[in-house]
Amino acid sequence: MKFRYGLVLALASLAASGAMAAGVANGLIATGPASGFEVFGTSGGPRAFCGAAEYARSHLGAQPADRVVLVRPWGPSPTQPNRRSVGFALQGPQAKTDWGGGIVLRTGEYGVGQNRSVGHAQLLCDDKHRGFNEDDDD
Numbered sequence: 584m585k586f587r588y589g590l591v592l593a594l595a596s597l598a599a600s601g602a603m604a605a606g607v608a609n610g611l612i613a614t615g616p617a618s619g620f621e622v623f624g625t626s627g628g629p630r631a632f633c634g635a636a637e638y639a640r641s642h643l644g645a646q647p648a649d650r651v652v653l654v655r656p657w658g659p660s661p662t663q664p665n666r667r668s669v670g671f672a673l674q675g676p677q678a679k680t681d682w683g684g685g686i687v688l689r690t691g692e693y694g695v696g697q698n699r700s701v702g703h704a705q706l707l708c709d710d711k712h713r714g715f716n717e718d719d720d721d
Contacts, residue, residue, distance in 0.1 A: 605638060611623065611633075620670070626669075645701045649701045652698040
């Protein structure tokens with residue numbers, strides 16, 4: 584009940600600011616254009632990439648090979664006072680980088696520039712692929 588009330592308040596806050604907000608997978612909220620959008624409701628890791636991919640696919644028209652790129656780690660939202668978010672941008676398949684790491688497991692293990700294909704990041708929305716970071720807050 585507390586979570587649903589918080590989700591309603593968050594959507595109302597985004598709507599009042601004039602931003603287009605959308606509920607995405609696993610109770611997350613995302614808002615913004617392809618050039619720079621925010622995911623609220625998580626401190627990062629696979630859950631943030633999941634939310635970014637779902638938003639990119641359903642609201643920005645992304646294709647599975649397009650990339651969601653981390654542009655700002657979890658921190659104060661540049662658009663919502665007193666809120667925290669993770670910043671992403673949607674880029675084409677050419678944005679793939681060779682950063683030499685496996686799948687991101689915790690907030691501190693990734694940084695600006697790391698990215699996933701939309702198709703791969705959507706797999707992170709499945710509970711059997713996550714199994715961690717379930718207690719994230721925004």
